[in-house]
Amino acid sequence: MPKVTYVDHTGHATTVEVETGENVMRGALYNGIDGITGECGGGLSCATCHCYVDADWTDTVGGPSSQAEEELLESAADEVKPSSRLSCQMVMTDALDGLVVHLPEHQF
Amino acid sequence: MPIDAANPVPPTFPRHVGMDQVPDHVPADLIRQVGLTFGPEFLASPHDFMAALHDKQPPIYYDVSPMGNMWHFTRHEDALFGLRHPEIFSNEGATPFPRDPSDYFYFIPIEIDPPHHRKYRNIVDPVFSPQGVLKLEGLIRKRANDLIDEIEAKVAAGGSCEFTEDFGRPLPVAVFLDIMGLPQDMRDTFVSWAMELLHSNDRAIMGGAMQKITAYLKEAIAEKQANPDDGVVSRIAHAQVDGALMSEKEIFGFVCFLFIAGLDTVFATLNNIWAWLAENPEKRQEIIDRPQDIDKIVEELLRRWSVTFSGRVLDKDHEMRGVQLKKGDRVTFILPACNFDPEVFPDPLTVDFDRPRKTILAFTVGVHSCMGGHLARLEVKIALQEWLKRIPNFELKPGTRIEYRPGGVIGPEEVPLVW
Numbered sequence: 033m034p035k036v037t038y039v040d041h042t043g044h045a046t047t048v049e050v051e052t053g054e055n056v057m058r059g060a061l062y063n064g065i066d067g068i069t070g071e072c073g074g075g076l077s078c079a080t081c082h083c084y085v086d087a088d089w090t091d092t093v094g095g096p097s098s099q100a101e102e103e104l105l106e107s108a109a110d111e112v113k114p115s116s117r118l119s120c121q122m123v124m125t126d127a128l129d130g131l132v133v134h135l136p137e138h139q140f
Numbered sequence: 141m142p143i144d145a146a147n148p149v150p151p152t153f154p155r156h157v158g159m160d161q162v163p164d165h166v167p168a169d170l171i172r173q174v175g176l177t178f179g180p181e182f183l184a185s186p187h188d189f190m191a192a193l194h195d196k197q198p199p200i201y202y203d204v205s206p207m208g209n210m211w212h213f214t215r216h217e218d219a220l221f222g223l224r225h226p227e228i229f230s231n232e233g234a235t236p237f238p239r240d241p242s243d244y245f246y247f248i249p250i251e252i253d254p255p256h257h258r259k260y261r262n263i264v265d266p267v268f269s270p271q272g273v274l275k276l277e278g279l280i281r282k283r284a285n286d287l288i289d290e291i292e293a294k295v296a297a298g299g300s301c302e303f304t305e306d307f308g309r310p311l312p313v314a315v316f317l318d319i320m321g322l323p324q325d326m327r328d329t330f331v332s333w334a335m336e337l338l339h340s341n342d343r344a345i346m347g348g349a350m351q352k353i354t355a356y357l358k359e360a361i362a363e364k365q366a367n368p369d370d371g372v373v374s375r376i377a378h379a380q381v382d383g384a385l386m387s388e389k390e391i392f393g394f395v396c397f398l399f400i401a402g403l404d405t406v407f408a409t410l411n412n413i414w415a416w417l418a419e420n421p422e423k424r425q426e427i428i429d430r431p432q433d434i435d436k437i438v439e440e441l442l443r444r445w446s447v448t449f450s451g452r453v454l455d456k457d458h459e460m461r462g463v464q465l466k467k468g469d470r471v472t473f474i475l476p477a478c479n480f481d482p483e484v485f486p487d488p489l490t491v492d493f494d495r496p497r498k499t500i501l502a503f504t505v506g507v508h509s510c511m512g513g514h515l516a517r518l519e520v521k522i523a524l525q526e527w528l529k530r531i532p533n534f535e536l537k538p539g540t541r542i543e544y545r546p547g548g549v550i551g552p553e554e555v556p557l558v559w
Contacts, residue, residue, distance in 0.1 A: 053271075058265075058269070061258065061262070061265075069507075071224075071506055071507065071509045072499075072503070072505070072509055072513065073265065073269060073270070073511065073513065073514060074270050074271075074514075075270060075514050075517065077439065077499060077500060077503070077513075078499050078505060078509075079499070080505075100435070100436070100497050103496050103497040104497050106496075107498060107499060140220065140224050140505075
């Protein structure tokens with residue numbers, strides 16, 4: 033199963049397995065990782081699963097996958113950077129095995 | 141304080157009803173009796189009434205009502221804050237359905253605050269996630285078309301279509317029963333129980349409905365414990381929390397809550413939308429002409445036609461906008477009013493499918509965000525697509541005046557259609 037590393041705003045890293053086809057937001061929720069809220073459950077109607085894709089991964093992962101994601105990112109609580117994504121819109125594939133995402137201090 | 145879900149006890153903070161039970165800390169100039177959910181002005185046009193709260197009332201006021209006194213919040217910003225701070229605005233005891241004090245239980249997960257809340261949500265989230273509900277798409281389309289077949293046959297034979305009874309009611313209830321693993325022949329019984337519980341505005345009738353629901357669900361749970369299947373009732377009955385099966389009280393509280401949450405809300409949403417579609421042919425055409433935009437169309441319709449409220453109880457003293465809220469005070473976030481906040485949604489009553497995407501409050505926000513939100517979106521989407529494909533032109537039966545039901549889920553009594 034592919035692995036994802038979540039690095040919180042203090043630099044603390046946690047690596048967990050996230051099933052192919054599952055999204056990076058749920059990977060955090062199911063594994064009890066703080067720092068991702070994901071309150072709408074992946075419906076593109078909040079912006080509480082904001083994360084920053086690690087510099088080594090931005091090319092592979094790419095930018096927002098839809099106009100709705102791009103618009104919603106503007107509502108994110110912490111600074112929006114070029115590497116910002118909503119983690120519910122990042123679906124795990126084998127190509128993303130080893131993915132590293134950084135979590136903002138606030139989700140709202 | 142986190143509650144022990146396996147050993148439920150009724151809440152001890154007082155319920156205030158009526159003008160002689162206004163607590164001392166409430167300033168006289170913030171007391172109102174707006175008649176939310178039952179007054180004649182509300183019932184005449186509930187969404188217009190809630191939009192007008194922004195002009196007529198302060199952002200936070202204390203409403204005195206025969207249904208219980210509580211603070212009302214109407215601002216989008218305040219709802220986001222309140223609903224995202226469960227340590228201040230607690231869900232414990234905030235769900236207004238009567239229960240037998242000698243056999244008390246919690247509604248799970250809505251009455252469970254963090255940190256325990258997430259353990260329960262993880263049991264059912266895979267079923268209700270966007271990917272989870274997509275598995276039901278084919279079935280929902282089939283059910284929608286079956287109902288339209290029946291409606292067309294009835295109309296062809298000289299009968300008439302009353303939308304709420306012919307489509308708005310049976311579609312979501314049938315889908316809900318499928319998901320839960322409960323039999324379709326209970327459909328009309330389920331609806332009448334839900335109507336008594338949510339629309340009677342009478343605590344004795346609500347209590348009676350709760351007893352019937354309790355007896356049926358306890359039997360259904362026992363049956364699933366003996367004979368597991370793929371449905372959600374069985375999933376809950378056999379789920380483990382912290383490595384052990386849940387207690388009988390937890391299982392019952394979980395299933396009972398889904399029953400209450402799932403039966404009436406999409407029903408009311410569809411009825412609201414169809415009453416509006418019947419009178420707005422240009423918007424019907426716009427929906428038909430923009431199939432690629434169906435998701436944002438659904439989101440805007442859910443904003444414009446939200447159907448319910450969210451209640452909380454203050455777990456500590458707290459000040460907002462200069463208003464002193466005290467521990468034990470009850471609060472209602474008027475979600476439709478929050479969706480009409482002109483600072484967030486300019487010209488709020490206008491349906492505009494091209495609004496920039498913002499957080500809508502149809503499903504609340506925070507840890508207790510509606511778990512059925514994705515199912516609701518999918519049902520509304522499929523209903524629009526399938527209905528407009530087959531019945532693109534329709535209007536209200538001439539002479540119809542839409543009347544709204546009193547109660548905690550806002551929708552019209554009847555929507556008679558002709559075409």
